[in-house]
Structures are given as C-alpha cells and as structure tokens.
C-alpha cells in the first residue's frame with residue numbers, strides 16, 4: 001500500500017519533533033513493504049509567514065489530496081499580536097477540523113509502570129500505572145457556536161460564545177466511544193454538566209438512549225465534569241473510556257496527560273466520516289501538547305507524542321495495526337530501558353529529542 005501523507009510540521013517544536021518522528025514511521029513501514037509518499041506544507045505561524053495565512057490554500061489542497069494528515073503544532077509568541085481570529089490555532093487547526101468534519105478526537109492516556117515517578121499522583125494510588133482513552137467531540141460546542149464581542153451603550157463590553165449540540169452530533173461521537181469501549185473493558189463513562197447546561201441534558205439523554213439501543217453489552221455511567229476533574233486526580237486508574245464534549249474534553253485531556261506523566265507523551269487522532277483512497281478513515285494526527293516556544297530549537301522536546309501520533313495514523317487511516325503496535329512497543333521499551341527526555345526525567349539524566357527518537361528507532 002502507498003500511504004500518501006500531508007506533513008504539516010507547524011511552529012516552534014513542531015518541525016523538531018516531526019523530523020524526529022518521520023524516520024520511525026518510515027522504518028515501521030519499510031519492514032512490512034509499504035511505501036510512504038509524503039509532502040511537507042506550511043501551517044500556522046509558518047503558513048502566515050510563507051503565504052499570508054495560517055491555513056494556506058496550497059496546504060489545504062495538499063491535505064485534500066492525501067490519505068491522512070500528520071500535524072505538528074502551531075502558534076506562539078511571534079504571532080500573538082494578530083487579531084484573535086487570525087491566530088494560528090484558531091485560523092489553522094480549527095478550520096482543518098471543521099473542513100474535514102473530524103468530529104472524533106481520540107486521546108490515549110497511558111502511564112506505564114516504568115514511568116510511575118513522572119506522574120504527580122502518589123505511586124501507591126496507581127500501582128499498575130494508568131491506561132485510559134479520552135474521546136472528545138471535536139467539531140461542535142463552544143468552539144464552533146456563534147461568537148461576538150460588542151460594545152454596549154454606556155461603554156461596557158460584552159463577549160458571547162455559544163454552546164450548540166445536535167442530537168445527531170452526539171450520536172455519532174457516542175458510536176466512536178462505543179466502538180472504543182468494546183475493544184477495551186466494555187465500560188463507558190460519559191462526562192457532562194447536566195445539572196446546569198441544556199446541551200448536557202441532551203448529551204446525557206442521547207448517550208443513554210444510544211447505548212441502550214445499540215450497545216447493551218456495555219456498562220455506561222455518567223459524571224459531572226467538575227467531579228470528573230476531581231476523580232481524575234483522586235483515582236485515575238479507575239477510568240477506562242471517557243466520552244465528553246469539545247470544551248470539557250480539551251480541559252480533561254490536558255489533565256489526563258499530566259496525570260499520565262507529561263503533555264509530551266500525549267498523542268491524538270482526529271477522525272470523521274470521510275474515507276481515504278484505501279477505504280479507511282481520513283484523519284489528522286497530532287501531539288496534543290502545543291508548540292512549546294520556551295524549549296523550541298534546543299533539542300529538548302519529547303518526540304514520543306509525535307511518534308505515537310504516527311502510530312495512531314497507521315491504525316486508524318491505514319488499518320496497519322501490527323506496524324502501529326510495533327511503534328507503540330518500541331516507545332514503551334525505550335521508556336522501560338530508562339531513556340527520558342527532560343519533561344519526564346525530573347532531575348535524572350535526560351537525553352535530547354533526536355537521541356530519544358533514535359533510541360525508539362533502534363528498538364523498533
């Protein structure tokens with residue numbers, strides 16, 4: 001199979017971790033006889049600098065022609081003075097998600113036993129490590145509802161963001177969560193704020209009905225988002241598959257990542273209903289940790305999130321599970337062998353971005 005991939009490294013640490021991850025991806029494919037046809041395109045601040053906008057037309061076109069997008073990270077101080085709607089995050093990532101209807105964001109939170117010390121949670125609370133998945137709705141809610149800022153009579157200023165959800169949007173993300181839970185422990189936790197928000201009332205009702213109608217084999221439970229945020233630090237190991245809406249998922253997945261050691265380990269897959277040339281989900285794969293301007297260009301960033309995102313791409317957009325498993329295992333072995341980038345070293349000796357990636361490649 002030929003994998004046609006649009007590579008969008010983006011800004012700050014984006015290109016560094018992308019450069020580190022690509023040889024790992026290439027090696028995993030070469031072993032099994034598949035070929036990679038990739039092209040690299042500017043996005044985010046790099047898009048603004050190269051073509052005057054965060055998502056240049058040529059970049060979007062390349063994405064449309066590809067089987068999948070491997071994304072780095074965008075944004076940073078260089079473009080912070082631009083009007084909010086032109087900033088890299090809002091003008092590149094969100095339109096890409098919306099354009100390709102990538103409504104399902106899958107974020108695995110994995111803390112292997114070998115990394116227990118990297119978690120801020122006391123080791124005795126997580127003796128077996130942590131292994132959960134956050135399924136976040138990605139194209140609805142507060143992010144995409146109507147927005148405005150108005151100056152009122154008398155001079156006060158009012159800003160409005162609107163949270164909107166349709167039953168059909170909740171049903172389709174619930175289906176992704178059901179499939180995920182079925183492949184794991186058959187437990188599904190839906191997180192909402194149904195004691196306050198109309199959207200959450202609809203969310204809870206829809207998830208409940210969908211699971212009852214199509215997945216009676218699953219155990220479904222519900223939690224308010226404030227309680228979920230608390231339980232995630234109190235007993236993270238009790239979580240398995242967590243389903244939630246866009247904004248709550250943004251917040252809880254950052255919390256999840258740090259509970260699991262580091263944002264530098266958090267990979268993600270964003271998929272929708274679109275299919276690629278091979279009949280698998282078209283998707284965008286990105287580390288969820290951001291562009292980290294403070295450590296950019298210093299060979300300090302953890303490349304694992306980018307490498308693990310490439311593995312998610314092999315799984316979801318190409319059905320290459322053995323190759324994805326091999327990459328996951330190589331990352332786990334690298335960690336188990338004691339290699340650490342600074343974010344997960346906590347004062348112990350650490351290696352750089354390139355060395356960490358080379359260690360993963362060697363184990364692969």
Ligand code: IPM
Pocket residue numbers: 089090093250288
């Ligand atoms: C994420 C990021 C984005 C989001 C930002 C960069 C727009 O925080 O993917 O979690 O809020 O979705």
Ligand code: MG
Pocket residue numbers: 250251254288
């Ligand atoms: Mg986020």
